[in-house]
Amino acid sequence: MELDEISWRLLGELQQDGRASLKVLAEAAGLSVAATAERLRKLQDAGIVRGITAEIDSAKAGYPVKAIVGVTVVQPGKKALLQKIRASPEVLECHHVAGADSYLMTVVATSLTDLERFIGTINPFGETRTSIVFSTPINRRGLVHAGSIKRS
Numbered sequence: 001m002e003l004d005e006i007s008w009r010l011l012g013e014l015q016q017d018g019r020a021s022l023k024v025l026a027e028a029a030g031l032s033v034a035a036t037a038e039r040l041r042k043l044q045d046a047g048i049v050r051g052i053t054a055e056i057d058s059a060k061a062g063y064p065v066k067a068i069v070g071v072t073v074v075q076p077g078k079k080a081l082l083q084k085i086r087a088s089p090e091v092l093e094c095h096h097v098a099g100a101d102s103y104l105m106t107v108v109a110t111s112l113t114d115l116e117r118f119i120g121t122i123n124p125f126g127e128t129r130t131s132i133v134f135s136t137p138i139n140r141r142g143l144v145h146a147g148s149i150k151r152s
Contacts (some may be wrong), residue, residue, distance in 0.1 A: 069104070
């Protein structure tokens with residue numbers, strides 16, 4: 001599915017407020033409510049909109065410790081590690097990456113002791129590196145149309 005300017009306006013509004021009504025989304029996209037509903041359905045069917053979720057403050061929800069954990073794993077252990085971290089609710093996301101690490105993951109914990117316990121469960125799979133997050137000056141943000149990015 002091609003993303004035109006109308007789709008990008010719709011996606012922009014949806015990323016700002018996932019609870020926006022179809023009427024608000026329609027106004028942002030410049031479409032009727034029916035056309036907006038149809039466009040949104042097509043974006044979902046194409047897998048462009050994969051879901052609409054709540055953004056939760058992990059610290060206020062009882063997880064004051066956040067870390068970025070890198071792990072280097074040799075090929076035979078990758079499948080087992082992925083099974084382990086898929087079953088670990090403290091892993092918010094995991095990326096398969098190039099470079100020194102095989103995977104980078106964002107992890108939350110109730111305490112440093114809890115983080116140390118979690119890291120101990122993945123250490124058998126390979127070498128880990130942990131960076132504790134002090135603050136997040138740029139929160140995760142929505143996508144914009146690649147053609148609209150101004151390069152300096």
